[in-house]
Amino acid sequence: MVRFLVHTLIFLGSAALGLWITSLILSDNMSLPLMALLVATVVYAVAQWILSPLIFKMATKYANAILGGVGLVSTFVALLIATLVVDDFTIDGIGTWIAATVLVWLITALATWILPMFLLKEAAEKKKG
Structure with missing residues (x-):
């Protein structure tokens, strides 16, 4: 149960970092105020959690060539769903949509890889001590 909660926190934290950093980088064409960030993080994370396996399964069945692009x-x-559900979350322009998709994907992937090093290392040290 604790492991599930830690993984959930890492997933939510990486989603929040991805959305927040991307909104800072693309601030001219992407609006994501703090309260919208909190709601968008949950919506985005849940959408990713549901969509990733579904899109992977569909790509495997119908379009093997796009398997690398499933993420x-x-x-x-997930960004599209979050912008439709969260009122203050906007992304304007095709270029911004492409940049936001790539940046959120990249930052989230990096955060998902890096966050456990800090969170789980700290938990392991507490367990030892």
């Missing part, structure tokens, strides 16, 4: 496709769709 990008699910990120785009």
Whole structure:
């Protein structure tokens, strides 16, 4: 149970970092105020959690060539859902949508890889001590 909670926190934290940093980089064409960030993080994370395996399964069945892009496709769709559900979350322009998709995907992937090093290392040290 604790492991599930830690993984959930890492997933939510990486989603929040991805959305927040991307909104800072693309601030001219992407609006994501703090309260919208909190709601968008949950919506985005849940959408990613549901969409990633679904899109992977569909790609495996119908379009093997896009298997490498499953993360990008699910990120785009999750961003689209989040902008439709969260009132103050806007992304304007095709270029901004492409940049936001790539940046959120990249930052989230990096955060998902790096956050456990800090969170789980700290938990392991507490367990030892």
